[in-house]
Amino acid sequence: MKNKTAKPGDEQWSEDKQRCWDVLVCFVGGEHHLQNVYHYGDGLWMSTWQDLATFDSGLLTRLVVLAHGRYCRVAIGRSGTGVVAISVWARKPEGGLCYRHPGLDDLIAMAERAKQGEPW
Numbered sequence: 001m002k003n004k005t006a007k008p009g010d011e012q013w014s015e016d017k018q019r020c021w022d023v024l025v026c027f028v029g030g031e032h033h034l035q036n037v038y039h040y041g042d043g044l045w046m047s048t049w050q051d052l053a054t055f056d057s058g059l060l061t062r063l064v065v066l067a068h069g070r071y072c073r074v075a076i077g078r079s080g081t082g083v084v085a086i087s088v089w090a091r092k093p094e095g096g097l098c099y100r101h102p103g104l105d106d107l108i109a110m111a112e113r114a115k116q117g118e119p120w
Contacts, residue, residue, distance in 0.1 A: 006039045016090035020044040023066045023074070023088050027059070043089035047079040068107040071100075 006012070008021060020043050025031045028048075037046045052060040063086070067074040071091050079085035091101035102110075113119070 004039055006037045006044050012039050014042075016042060017044060019070050019090040020072055020088040023063075023070050023072050024086070026066050027063050027086070040087055041089070043073075043087055045085060045087045047083045047085050049083055052076065052084060065104070065107070068102060068104050071103060073101055 004012075006017065006021070008018065017039075021037070024037060024044060024046055025034055028034050034046070037044050039045075050059055051057055052063070054061050063074055063076075066072075067088075071093050073089045073091050075085075075087040077085045077087070092099055093103050094100055
């Protein structure tokens, strides 16, 4: 559950939360654009008013690539009227479904299968 503002080095910080932080920093285009990030269990949570799209602004694509590049699970949900919540949890590149996250090589393989019209 979201409880308090998160910053690197605070008492709840971990290597996993640093990976989540790095995803969010790259997503927004620099730490100076990152506001109101909260601890959210083992991960981090933020909200944004920006549109998430795969081409128009590219933010959704950027978020997906960052998640796969850093082995982080990202969830997008509603945070309020006109506001989107983004939650991030670090995962491992191997293990069971609830513990791992596909990497960039896996994402490329999925894209190649999709290009051929094959199921994932």
